[in-house]
Amino acid sequence: MLNKAKALQDELVRLRRDIHAHPELGFQEFRTAALVADTLRELGISVKTGVGKTGVIGEIGSGDGPTIAIRADMDALPILQNNDADYRSTNSGIMHACGHDAHTAILLGVAHLLRQSAATEKWQGNVRLLFQPSEEMSDENGVSGAPAMITDGALEGVDAVIALHVMSAYPAGKIYLQDGYSLANSDAFEAWIYGDGGHGAYPHAGSDPVHILSQVLNQIYAIPSRQINAQRPCVISIGEIRGGAASNVIPNQIYIQGTMRSYHDDIRDQLGVELENAFRISELMGGSYKLDIHRGYPALFNTAEVNGWMRDVTRDLVGESEIVDAEFGMGAEDFSYMAQEAKGAMFMLGAAIDDEIVRNHHTDIFDINEGVMPIGAAVLAETARRFVTGQIG
């Protein structure tokens, strides 16, 4: 399978660069979706478009037996590209700065590989290729691409679902696996603390929201260390504080926003309660507050059984030395919604270019080592092949 994937290298690079040069924001992946659908149709694969707005599904197999789904995301980011790659963005202000162009190209490579397998081997199941819109952002109803596709039935009848994410700072070709919780519940919050504004010389005449904030901040930063069981990962960070306009004027209100991350649902709920308690200090100090918590993506739970399949495939294709057991961290990925619908797992694929420059995700110089794409395609395709030929699952 790896050799067959390596034979697709030029095609994978061509597809990735085409998508990279024509990036589209979430739920606007019209050109990308058309490219995907056309490529799948040329391969003789049945295609469904408009799934979860701009998503595309390709289905290989007879319809009988179990189904494994493979997911790639297609969207880009609102970033002005700042490198001189000759395949750089032609849509000013939009850039594939997270590698979703590579994910889409890799899954099209998987389509090539599995169509060959389906034509020559006896299958007893199906593979569903999920080309997902809008991983990076949610629509006006707070819905991102994965739940949008699920609502449209994309995971119906699916027994297992797998995916990968390229990692631009990790050594090229390494496969990173983590069982269980591996990416976080990601919830944003916004709050307003209200007091009585007034002259800075007479703070005793009212309640100062800046002073109130100073006490609230103490309590917020104490939540992970004093309120949450130390054996449950979580983090709270404040990203913005805004208020006031002059040296001698106490403002009427202060605005605060931040993020809360956790793995477990009970901790997710507890963080919300503790945050509310922290802001209630405002009332004890003669002020008031408003707190809005915006629930984001749930934590990613990688099923050990599915990780085990991909671990075996990786060992067989590229060797044990390429496998890294790693902690993915407290980031978030909306693939987690799919992994709630069926047993699932995502692995990370190291994709650093071999030089001194770090091209981090979501930066204007992001780029990946395209040489790793066949490895990603081979691991996904071989896992699916073993699934539909009854070797696993």
Ligand SMILES: [Zn+2]
């Ligand atoms: Zn991203």
Ligand SMILES: [Zn+2]
């Ligand atoms: Zn991403």
